[in-house]
Structure formats: structure tokens, C-alpha cells
Amino acid sequence: MHAITCSEPGGPEVLQWTKVADPTPGPGEVIIDVAATAVNRADLLQRQGNYPPPPGASEILGLECSGTISSVGAAISLDHIGEKVTALLSGGGYAEKVAVPFGQVMPIPPGTGLIEAAALPEVVCTVWSNLDLVANISEGEWLLIHGGGSGIGTMAIQLGRALGARVAVTAGSAEKLERCAALGAEVLINYKDQDFVEVIKDETGGRGANVILDNMGAAYLDRNVTALARDGRLVVIGMQGGTTAELNLSTLLRKNATVHATSLRGRPGSEKAAICRQVERTVWPWISAGVIRPVIDRVLPLKDAAYAHGLLADGQTTGKVVLSV
């Protein structure tokens, strides 16, 4: 088969369309003939050599895909061959074929095409697991989402709303904020000329955000803690602003508040499978009903992965960039 491989750690130019050996399914795994995959920010870090795949995972980039099951490993029924599916991967999605534990395979939500389905697993599973399992968000709570225009952000707005939360977002342009508003965000904060701490306090009668979904890490830690309401939960899922910063425990204690940091990829397979089952049960019906829509900036050929990485790095995209095989 062909796949996008990295000749060495570096810029987008190290990504090459190469002939490689087909994957074989281990016990409990299936092979998916990939229809489409999608770009995640973690892919950019992995390409740079800063986010090595977990032990046992493919060296090939790509954390999600859609496609058709073409063969199965031990303990998986042959009946699944031919099924159109979408899957949460530990790697290997930027390829014509990928091996994946069957627990991380989900049906395509009824009414959704293969291209759209490729944009769902990583963002839906990440957002669902953090809002529901980690932050246990409740109806009527305020959710502040940093990077509202990103793939994660555009899904978090919709899922937050579906779970009954009120949503505030930060983003870097009026155009992105407009897209966020269309998806259900009530409070729109342009981080280039507004202080999100002040805005969220003003909009919540001085109380602050009950839950913050953060992709900035160190750069926002102190301000995020300041922006939290009593009993608030800060959930750090990205560290685009660095990894280490001062934490004021006194502020945290006064608020009875919590700092979580989580990574979907680092979870063991059993947890990923459990998250997939919950997503199928809860989120897929919302997608079929049109309550939640995959937000896709554009679809490019997989061979153009380098160009796609450049777009994401420049922050010019809203929602997901899908790569079709």
C-alpha cells in the first residue's frame, strides 16, 4: 500500500507519499481500507518529533479514519468484512490501509457520508470524554472553550450545547467567532484584543466559568484558574502555550476547583473502547438528527498532507481538514 511517511522529524516537507508494507490484523483487530482520514494538531507535533506514538502503535501519522473493513484478525467475526465504519486510531491513518482494535471501530452515523465521518472520531471522543467523563458538565453550566474555531473547538461548542451548557469561546478573528456563534456559542471573545478573564466574569455575573476546555497549557494556566467559578474544572487537553507555569493553589483552594490534564491517545485501549461505545450511544444519534454537524474546513487528497499541515500551523482553518484517499 501507499502511506504518508516522515523521512525525519521536521517541517511539513518531510511528509512523503511512499510505498510501504500492508498492515496485518493482530488478534482482536480489523483492517480498514481507508476512505478518508483527518489532520489533528497532534499530527504536527508527531511530525516534528515531539509526540512519539505510544508503544505498539504505528509510526505512520493519523489518529482517525473512515473506510471499509477488508479483513479481520483472530476473535473477530468474518461477518464484519465489508462494513463501512469510522475509527479512533493510535496512529496509521495517513495510509491506504490501517489496523485497529475492533473496540475503537464505530459504525458510520446514519445519514453521514464517509468523508464527513472521517472528521468525527478524534474530536467527538476527545470532547465527549472531557466534558462528560472528566468535567462532568451539567445543564446550565458555563463552558469556556479556547480555540473555538479549531476542530476540537467547533465540536465542543456543539456538544456543550447538546449537553445543556452555555458556551463562551475565544478565537483570533471575527470570522472564526462568527462561525462559533452559528454553532451555538453565546459569548465571543477575540483574544487579540479582549481579556477572556474579564469578559467571562462580566457575562456570568462575576461567577466565572464552571468548565474550561483549554488547548494553551502554560500560557493560560494562571488566567484560566482566575476565570474559574467556585467548583470549577479546568481541563487542559493541549499545550500550544508551553507545558510549565505557576499554579496558585490558594486561588484553587478558595474556589474548591480542579485542574485536569488529559490525553485521549494515552488512554489504554479498554478506555478508548468504552468511550467509543458511549459516543455511539449518545453522540451518533445527535449527528444523525443534525443537532451536531461535522465542521470541515476543506477536503484535500492524502498526498497533499504536507500542504494540509501548513494550513493548520498557520491557524487559517475553521473545523477539520479531511484527507481523502
Added chain:
Amino acid sequence: MHAITCSEPGGPEVLQWTKVADPTPGPGEVIIDVAATAVNRADLLQRQGNYPPPPGASEILGLECSGTISSVGAAISLDHIGEKVTALLSGGGYAEKVAVPFGQVMPIPPGTGLIEAAALPEVVCTVWSNLDLVANISEGEWLLIHGGGSGIGTMAIQLGRALGARVAVTAGSAEKLERCAALGAEVLINYKDQDFVEVIKDETGGRGANVILDNMGAAYLDRNVTALARDGRLVVIGMQGGTTAELNLSTLLRKNATVHATSLRGRPGSEKAAICRQVERTVWPWISAGVIRPVIDRVLPLKDAAYAHGLLADGQTTGKVVLSV
């Protein structure tokens, strides 16, 4: 009535036995004729002017007491007058009488005397709320308790064991560690000559502690995060080592871990009442059965509160110092 009052913020010498006005019960409150109260580290901070009472609370020190209900406010049945009780206070315990919301009043555990009962509310409610509600500790998990010889520590060892956890403690002397072992701690770490991170890793097969109950705050933050297992929960309930320190979010994220900081006193009355009900139902039977014992270093007359504060500040006590009226 008489009470211990602070003439001004300062050392133990500012504590004075003074004549003051009797408290009157507000709606939903009762007056307790205090039999005994107990010293908490928070009292030392409040005496120094570093821990002001929450709005509406008594200016008098004292976060817990035992005694007899002598009058009741609106909406509370007169039938309660004469009941022997113990109570979680927002302040006012260092006195002959104290007013307290009835929701924070608990019966004396059957078989327990008034003096012992005065040593229970603050430590039991603090430890219970943090191990169960905040950290959601499970059977077989490793619990690391800093300050194992303190009032909180000696109760946390016992409650941790009763909840099925395996317990490691740090303390500053062989004598305190021996007391901790007698209460059920399996791993004993003298922080003066051992590195708790190394010891806990060794004792848990490299995995680390699932839950850490911490009273040191900033001074231990980085090492606590390093000592956490995957999915670990650090619960900061004291800041004897300062309030602000560097947090490595990357380590936290790799472990899918959590930093909580909580204060029982800062919780609203409704939450305190809910905690008291759970403690009555779950912990009181363990105390009546002798599974959990109040650990009392000594009992002093309330007039000697200044001396008691000095003992606690010197770290020479194991368990609680009770002040009898």
C-alpha cells in the same frame, strides 16, 4: 459567657479568656453549651490574621465542638433541647456557647464520650469529603498522606483503610511513624531523610500513588505530581509549604491526572450539611464499632488555648489537641 478571643493578630499570647455576649440562635440554628472543642491548624492561621472567617461567621476561633443543645432558633423543634451532640462549626467553638446551623449538628456516635466526640467533626468531615467526594478513592488504591501524625493524618489513615485503600504516610519522626503504623499505614516515610517520590514508586511497583492527601501545597506540588500514578488525584487541603509553585502540565497530561484544592470551611452550609449526613451514616458506625478511633494527643482546659497553639506550631503533637470547657 466566656470565650477565647484575639486582642489582635499575632502569636499564641494574643489569645485571651474574655467575657463576651452570649450568642443567639438565628433561624435554623441551635445553641450548643460547649463541653469541648479542638485545635485545628486553621485556628493558628486565623489567630495570625491569615485566614479570616467567612462572611457571617463568628470572629471567635474554633471549627468544631461537642456539647448539649440548650436552645433552638426558628424552624427547629424544641424537642432537641438537651440532646448531646457534636458539630462542625464555621467558627465560635472556643467558647462556653456557640450558635450553629442545625444541618451541621451530628449525634454523638454511640459509645463515644463528649471529650472524644469534640475531636471528630473537622477531621472526619474533611477527610471523608476529600477521599470520597473529591478523590473518589477505590478499594485497593494507594493513598499517600502527608503529615500522617497530624489530626487529619491520623484520621485519614484509618478512613483510608476503612475504605479499602492501602496507605503510605510521611512524618518527621520515628515515633510518629510508629503511631501511623499502629493505625494501619503500611509504608512509613520519614521526610527528613527519605525521598517520598522514590519510596512510593518503589513500594507500588513503579506506578505511584493513586491519591495523595497533601497539607504542604507549593513546597510539594512538583514532587506530588511526580509521585502520582496514572489517573492519580492530588488533593491539596493545606498550604504549610506556600501557595504558588510551578506545575508541569505535561507530566499531569501524560498521567491523565488531576490537581484538586479544597477547603471544608469554604463550602456553603448546604454542602456541609450533606457531608455531615454522609459521615453520620458511614463513619459514625465505624467509630461505634471501634474500627476508627479518635486520636487525641491530650486534653487541656480551654483557658490554655495559647499553650495548645504553641504545641501544634512546634509539631510535637500526634492526633488532636482537645480543649475542654
